[in-house]
Amino acid sequence: MNPSGDTQLARDLLNGSPEAFDHFVEAYNAKLFRYSYAMCHQREDAEEVAQETLLKVFQNLDQLQDPERLKPWIFRIAKNACLMKRRKSVFAPKEELSLDELRPFKDGEQRLQIADWGPLPDRAAQDSELRLALDSAVADLPDLYRAVFLLRDVEQLSTEDAAEILGISNDAVKTRLHRARLALRQQLDEHLRGATV
Amino acid sequence: MNRDCSSIFALLSGYLDRDLPPVECAELEQHIQSCAPCVAFVDSLKKSVQLGKGYAPASDVPALAPETKQKLQEAYQRMLAARKP
Numbered sequence: 001m002n003p004s005g006d007t008q009l010a011r012d013l014l015n016g017s018p019e020a021f022d023h024f025v026e027a028y029n030a031k032l033f034r035y036s037y038a039m040c041h042q043r044e045d046a047e048e049v050a051q052e053t054l055l056k057v058f059q060n061l062d063q064l065q066d067p068e069r070l071k072p073w074i075f076r077i078a079k080n081a082c083l084m085k086r087r088k089s090v091f092a093p094k095e096e097l098s099l100d101e102l103r104p105f106k107d108g109e110q111r112l113q114i115a116d117w118g119p120l121p122d123r124a125a126q127d128s129e130l131r132l133a134l135d136s137a138v139a140d141l142p143d144l145y146r147a148v149f150l151l152r153d154v155e156q157l158s159t160e161d162a163a164e165i166l167g168i169s170n171d172a173v174k175t176r177l178h179r180a181r182l183a184l185r186q187q188l189d190e191h192l193r194g195a196t197v
Numbered sequence: 198m199n200r201d202c203s204s205i206f207a208l209l210s211g212y213l214d215r216d217l218p219p220v221e222c223a224e225l226e227q228h229i230q231s232c233a234p235c236v237a238f239v240d241s242l243k244k245s246v247q248l249g250k251g252y253a254p255a256s257d258v259p260a261l262a263p264e265t266k267q268k269l270q271e272a273y274q275r276m277l278a279a280r281k282p
Contacts (some may be wrong), residue, residue, distance in 0.1 A: 055268065
């Protein structure tokens with residue numbers, strides 16, 4: 001669903017469209033469950049977060065000032081619901097990703113060790129082991145890096161929206177997104193080097 | 198990794214997102230064009246980002262129970278009723 005599609009959806013919901021209600025519930029239940037599952041790691045918690053978020057959205061939709069802000073508004077509610085479930089903050093990362101650890105070359109190494117990425121990403125849909133490797137790599141990201149990755153790359157929210165939702169600066173979003181991407185690349189590269197693609 | 202490779206390493210997401218100032222972007226492209234390891238690395242990062250954008254957890258999305266959907270519908274109707282003049 002693109003941003004303009006979300007804006008129209010918000011307008012349709014505020015106008016009482018039954019079709020918009022069904023479309024919204026189906027689309028956002030899936031989005032919110034996936035986001036919450038990746039953040040909470042518990043299926044039951046993720047299911048509850050998705051439902052609680054949808055309920056709050058319908059209870060408070062009339063307070064949404066700008067229909068263009070629908071998606072970031074919803075994900076801010078979801079982030080807060082995740083925090084309540086986990087009783088700890090994603091604002092305070094327990095673990096930082098070091099840029100040095102993510103470099104393809106380490107001191108003293110002369111050659112770049114890199115897998116054959118040629119067949120990707122086209123073969124990814126058929127490669128269940130690769131999907132599991134990506135799942136594992138995402139789960140291994142420290143919380144705030146994973147939160148930034150999910151909002152920016154998966155949900156394709158803007159840097160500004162992700163920063164507002166997470167309560168961090170735009171620069172922090174950019175830095176953490178880059179390191180999250182490098183960490184995912186590194187784990188996928190290790191997977192590909194250990195497998196025949 | 199030589200100095201030039203090191204200096205562009207932190208900028209690659211900005212480059213892929215077209216979020217770099219034009220001068221910095223041109224310098225980075227100039228380096229990449231003459232550096233085979235960077236070509237391979239940028240390609241792998243780009244594909245990794247593409248995979249990441251299609252990411253969905255392995256767990257299936259549970260369907261909403263009819264009573265949950267009914268509860269949402271009731272909250273929606275109450276909200277609509279409350280905003281009518």
